[in-house]
Amino acid sequence: MKNSILHKIAWVLLITICFASVNAQKKKNPNIVIIYVDDLGFGDLGVNGAVGVKTPNVDALAANGINFTDAHSSAATCTPSRYSLLTGSYAFRGKAAILAGDAPLIIDTEMRTLPDMLKDAGYKTGVVGKWHLGLGDGNVNWNTKVTPGPKEVGFDYSFLIPATGDRVPTVFMENQEVVGLEKEDPITVDYKKNIPGGYPVGREHPELLKQHADDQHASSVTNGISRIGYMKGGENALWIDENIPFVLTDKATHFIDKHKENPFFLFFSLHDIHQPRTPNKKFVESSEMGPRGDVITQMDWCVGEIMKQLDKNGIKENTMIIFSSDNGPILDDGYLDYAIELLGEHNPGGPYRGSKYSVYEAGTRMPTVISWPAGIQPGTSNALLSQVDLYASLAALVGQKLKKADAPDSENLLDAWLGKSQKGREMLFEQAYAYGIRKGNYKYIHPKKSDKLPEWIKNKFVDPGYSTVPMLFNLDKDPGETQNIAESHPEMVKEMAAYLEKVLEKPTRK
Numbered sequence: 001m002k003n004s005i006l007h008k009i010a011w012v013l014l015i016t017i018c019f020a021s022v023n024a025q026k027k028k029n030p031n032i033v034i035i036y037v038d039d040l041g042f043g044d045l046g047v048n049g050a051v052g053v054k055t056p057n058v059d060a061l062a063a064n065g066i067n068f069t070d071a072h073s074s075a076a077t078c079t080p081s082r083y084s085l086l087t088g089s090y091a092f093r094g095k096a097a098i099l100a101g102d103a104p105l106i107i108d109t110e111m112r113t114l115p116d117m118l119k120d121a122g123y124k125t126g127v128v129g130k131w132h133l134g135l136g137d138g139n140v141n142w143n144t145k146v147t148p149g150p151k152e153v154g155f156d157y158s159f160l161i162p163a164t165g166d167r168v169p170t171v172f173m174e175n176q177e178v179v180g181l182e183k184e185d186p187i188t189v190d191y192k193k194n195i196p197g198g199y200p201v202g203r204e205h206p207e208l209l210k211q212h213a214d215d216q217h218a219s220s221v222t223n224g225i226s227r228i229g230y231m232k233g234g235e236n237a238l239w240i241d242e243n244i245p246f247v248l249t250d251k252a253t254h255f256i257d258k259h260k261e262n263p264f265f266l267f268f269s270l271h272d273i274h275q276p277r278t279p280n281k282k283f284v285e286s287s288e289m290g291p292r293g294d295v296i297t298q299m300d301w302c303v304g305e306i307m308k309q310l311d312k313n314g315i316k317e318n319t320m321i322i323f324s325s326d327n328g329p330i331l332d333d334g335y336l337d338y339a340i341e342l343l344g345e346h347n348p349g350g351p352y353r354g355s356k357y358s359v360y361e362a363g364t365r366m367p368t369v370i371s372w373p374a375g376i377q378p379g380t381s382n383a384l385l386s387q388v389d390l391y392a393s394l395a396a397l398v399g400q401k402l403k404k405a406d407a408p409d410s411e412n413l414l415d416a417w418l419g420k421s422q423k424g425r426e427m428l429f430e431q432a433y434a435y436g437i438r439k440g441n442y443k444y445i446h447p448k449k450s451d452k453l454p455e456w457i458k459n460k461f462v463d464p465g466y467s468t469v470p471m472l473f474n475l476d477k478d479p480g481e482t483q484n485i486a487e488s489h490p491e492m493v494k495e496m497a498a499y500l501e502k503v504l505e506k507p508t509r510k
């Protein structure tokens with residue numbers, strides 16, 4: 001009898017110890033916050049040499065963490081880069097291209113995503129901000145819960161700008177339902193034709209506009225800004241552009257508060273500094289560059305608020321912040337806010353050539369900072385890295401094994417992300433309107449069959465990197481990609497073209 005009681009006590013003790021150690025293990029994993037800025041260029045941070053604007057909060061993050069000088073988004077546009085970040089797969093594999101605001105979800109719900117993987121490791125997961133990965137399965141009805149969406153690809157919580165700031169519907173969605181929608185005023189969206197009884201159209205009513213827009217951005221006007229696409233209804237739910245940073249930061253800090261006891265993963269995906277750039281009055285004239293500079297200050301403020309919240313909750317030490325951008329900078333992307341005229345000496349892409357949409361370096365070489373006071377030593381790193389690798393690297397960090405089909409292009413480069421090694425990728429793939437490959441400091445640009453640019457790209461401040469002959473640059477000597485040395489380096493061209501061929505053929509993760 002006595003023996004069996006002792007036995008029972010021993011079992012209870014053993015189980016308690018096991019649970020305690022599992023919990024301790026869980027506790028050790030840092031919270032992870034990805035702060036993903038939209039269209040921020042390498043040179044747009046103080047720490048990377050910004051001239052007309054200050055970014056004290058991000059600079060402080062860099063001073064206490066690692067500033068990466070050769071880290072890349074997987075693509076030079078938004079949807080593709082985000083797709084790769086969340087799936088560890090190159091965007092072309094999922095046919096991910098810039099999406100319309102009513103496009104269906106492009107992530108296969110059967111795929112194990114980055115948030116799925118972190119959930120398996122015990123994390124609470126949330127996304128706050130720009131989504132632009134599609135919602136629903138076609139013919140989305142904005143007046144009901146829209147599925148599939150973030151929940152079906154691994155996020156416990158979502159608060160979204162469904163597509164972009166310049167696309168309808170201009171409403172927020174919380175857990176896949178429009179916030180503030182009134183039953184009597186349902187939302188209709190159409191990307192092809194105007195909707196009778198819908199919002200006035202910018203190209204017919206320029207007097208309603210706060211900012212002049214080109215014809216592509218001249219459809220429905222909400223909050224004095226014309227957008228891509230047509231919309232009707234949902235008046236009570238419309239966002240006020242000038243308040244977006246406050247609304248998003250509030251949701252992000254609430255998520256942090258709510259989950260401070262768990263490990264959590266927050267994907268904080270800002271609208272800034274994408275057009276339309278309409279800084280809140282708190283930030284107007286905070287820079288010397290007009291709205292584009294002012295929204296950089298605004299973005300920096302958001303970063304500061306996140307830091308404050310972590311500090312307040314006593315979890316700053318064991319929170320890893322990954323700060324980066326989805327694609328390179330663009331001065332004119334459709335709205336007239338005088339970004340070109342007010343640029344001064346500022347170089348949005350730093351010393352690099354190109355911009356958003358471009359296969360030249362500035363298209364994908366992203367401002368990238370990682371801080372984790374409890375886990376990394378401050379410093380800088382010039383390791384060659386791609387955001388597609390964050391999935392496998394974070395899986396290694398939290399002790400999750402990848403199954404064969406998971407994260408098909410993601411390499412575990414955790415030591416490089418943590419600054420323990422300066423060795424990044426051997427070869428790196430860049431997707432823009434042309435394909436690029438990096439090997440060490442060499443950069444290869446794959447030729448296009450035709451040099452005919454898409455019509456809409458022509459008038460832009462874009463240097464796309466289209467060429468009908470192969471191009472090769474030595475970034476060591478020529479960071480601005482001005483001297484094509486392909487002809488004198490045929491072996492290098494051959495090797496890099498062969499690697500590209502392999503990437504295009506099948507997943508690259510070993």
Ligand code: NG6
Pocket residue numbers: 038039077078079098132164166216217228274327333334456
């Ligand atoms: C382009 C838009 C551009 C911007 C971009 C998406 C036109 C002519 N241009 O199609 O203004 O919205 O899509 O930007 O419509 S991104 O950062 O989300 O990739």
Ligand code: CA
Pocket residue numbers: 038039077078274326327
């Ligand atoms: Ca973008």
